[in-house]
Amino acid sequence: MTLPVVKIGVVGLGNIGQLHLKYVSEMANVELVGVCDVDQERANRYAEMYNAKAYPSPSELLAHSGLDVVIIAVPHYDHPAIAIEAFERGIHVMCEKPIAVHVNDANRMIQAYEAAKLNHPGLQFAIMFQERTLPFYAKLKEIVASGELGQLTRATWIHTKWFRSQAYYNSGGWRATWAGEGGGILTNQCPHTLDMYQWLFGLPSLISGHAHIGKYHDIEVEDEVTAYLEHANGMVGHLIVTTAELPGTNRLEIVGDLGKLILENGKLLHFKYPQPLLAFSRETDQHFATWTLEPEEVDVDTTIPTGHEVVTRRLVDRLLGQDVELIAEGPEGLGAVTLANGIMLSSFEKRPVAVPIDGDAYQAHLEEKIQTSTFVKQVLTAPVVVSDMSASFGSNNG
Numbered sequence: 001m002t003l004p005v006v007k008i009g010v011v012g013l014g015n016i017g018q019l020h021l022k023y024v025s026e027m028a029n030v031e032l033v034g035v036c037d038v039d040q041e042r043a044n045r046y047a048e049m050y051n052a053k054a055y056p057s058p059s060e061l062l063a064h065s066g067l068d069v070v071i072i073a074v075p076h077y078d079h080p081a082i083a084i085e086a087f088e089r090g091i092h093v094m095c096e097k098p099i100a101v102h103v104n105d106a107n108r109m110i111q112a113y114e115a116a117k118l119n120h121p122g123l124q125f126a127i128m129f130q131e132r133t134l135p136f137y138a139k140l141k142e143i144v145a146s147g148e149l150g151q152l153t154r155a156t157w158i159h160t161k162w163f164r165s166q167a168y169y170n171s172g173g174w175r176a177t178w179a180g181e182g183g184g185i186l187t188n189q190c191p192h193t194l195d196m197y198q199w200l201f202g203l204p205s206l207i208s209g210h211a212h213i214g215k216y217h218d219i220e221v222e223d224e225v226t227a228y229l230e231h232a233n234g235m236v237g238h239l240i241v242t243t244a245e246l247p248g249t250n251r252l253e254i255v256g257d258l259g260k261l262i263l264e265n266g267k268l269l270h271f272k273y274p275q276p277l278l279a280f281s282r283e284t285d286q287h288f289a290t291w292t293l294e295p296e297e298v299d300v301d302t303t304i305p306t307g308h309e310v311v312t313r314r315l316v317d318r319l320l321g322q323d324v325e326l327i328a329e330g331p332e333g334l335g336a337v338t339l340a341n342g343i344m345l346s347s348f349e350k351r352p353v354a355v356p357i358d359g360d361a362y363q364a365h366l367e368e369k370i371q372t373s374t375f376v377k378q379v380l381t382a383p384v385v386v387s388d389m390s391a392s393f394g395s396n397n398g
C-alpha cells in the first residue's frame with residue numbers, strides 16, 4: 001500500500017536512537033509521531049525536543065501512535081519482541097543491527113515476519129546495515145558480484161578499527177555482558193563487518209573461531225577474535241578483529257583466479273591477472289614464477305550519500321510508492337548473527353562448526369554463561385555523547 005506520508009516512531013533513545021530522531025525529524029514526507037524509552041524522563045525530553053508524543057512502553061507506541069514504521073534502537077535482546085509485536089500489528093520495521101543476539105531469536109523474527117505478510121501484504125522489514133552504502137564497500141560488492149575476479153580463493157579481513165576504552169564499556173549496564181548484550185565485539189561492533197562479509201561472499205560452510213574473553217578489558221565477553229571460514233566453493237576467509245588496537249587497521253584482501261583486490265586507507269587497488277592464475281599454476285614449467293603487476297586504483301565515487309539516513313530513506317521511499325530496493329532486507333540480518341554465533345560456538349567447543357549452525361547448542365552456551373556469570377559491572381552513568389559515534393562510523397570505509 002502506498003502511503004502519502006510515512007509516520008515513524010522510534011523506540012530506544014540512546015546513542016543511535018538520538019541520531020535517528022535527528023534525521024527523521026528533518027525528512028521530507030515523514031512525520032515523527034512518537035518516541036519511547038524505558039527511561040521515561042529521557043522519552044519526555046526528546047518528545048518535547050522533536051514535537052512528538054512520548055509513550056511509556058513499546059507496546060503503547062505500537063498500539064496508539066498511529067505509526068507506519070517503528071525504528072527499533074534498543075539493546076539487542078529486545079529487538080525480537082518489539083519487531084514481532086510490530087509485525088503482528090502490520091507495522092513496518094527498521095531494526096538496528098544486530099537483528100538479534102542469537103540465531104534462534106533471528107529465526108523467530110523472520111518467521112513472524114513471513115507469517116504477518118500473509119495478513120499484511122507489502123509489510124516491510126529492513127535492517128540498519130548502513131555500511132552497505134559506503135562507497136568502497138558498494139564498489140567491492142559491484143566488482144565481486146560481476147564475477148570479474150573469477151573463482152574466489154581467499155578473503156582476508158583485518159578490522160581492528162574498533163578501539164573501545166574501559167570507559168566505553170563502563171558507560172552502560174547492558175554493555176559487554178552476557179545477560180545484557182549477549183556478546184562482545186562480534187555482537188556489538190562487528191555486525192557490520194560480518195554482514196559485509198556475507199553480503200560479498202555468502203556464508204561459509206564451516207567456521208573455526210578463536211575468541212578471547214575480556215583479554216584487554218575488564219569485561220566478561222570477547223574483545224579479540226580470529227576466525228577461519230571455509231566456503232563450499234573452496235574459498236577461505238580470515239577475520240581478525242579486536243577492540244584493543246591503536247591505530248586500527250582496516251584491510252580487506254580479496255583474491256580470485258582472475259585478479260586481486262586490496263582495500264585499505266580509502267584506496268582500492270585491483271591487480272588484474274594476465275591469465276587465470278590456477279591454470280597458470282597447473283601448466284607453467286617455471287618452478288618459482290612471479291608476475292610483476294601494477295595495480296589499477298579503482299575509481300570510487302566518494303560523494304554518494306551514505307549512512308543511516310540513506311537506509312531509512314530507502315524504506316520510506318518504498319512505502320511512498322517508489323520502485324526501489326531496501327539497502328538490507330531484515331531477514332538478511334541472519335547472516336551476520338550466524339557468523340557471530342558460529343565463531344563463538346566453535347571457540348566454546350574448540351572445534352569447527354558447520355553452517356547452518358546449531359542454534360540450540362549456541363543458546364545453551366549463552367544461557368550457561370548468563371547463569372554462571374560472577375562478573376560485577378562497574379557502571380558509570382555519564383551523559384550520552386552522540387558526537388562520539390561519528391568517529392566510529394567514519395573509520396569503516398576502507
Ligand SMILES: NC(=O)c1ccc[n+]([C@@H]2O[C@H](COP(=O)([O-])OP(=O)(O)OC[C@H]3O[C@@H](n4cnc5c(N)ncnc54)[C@H](O)[C@@H]3O)[C@@H](O)[C@H]2O)c1
Pocket residue numbers: 011012013014015016017036037038039042058073074075076078096097098128129130172188384
Ligand atoms: N547501526 C549503527 O551504526 C549502530 C550504532 C550504535 C548502536 N547500534 C545498535 O542500536 C542499539 C542501541 O544501541 P545504543 O548504543 O544506542 O544503546 P544505548 O544504551 O545508548 O541506548 C539504548 C536506549 O534504549 C533504552 N531501552 C532499553 N530497553 C528498552 C526497551 N525495552 N524499550 C524502550 N527503551 C529501551 C535505554 O533506556 C536507552 O535509552 C543496539 O542494538 C546497537 O547495536 C547501531
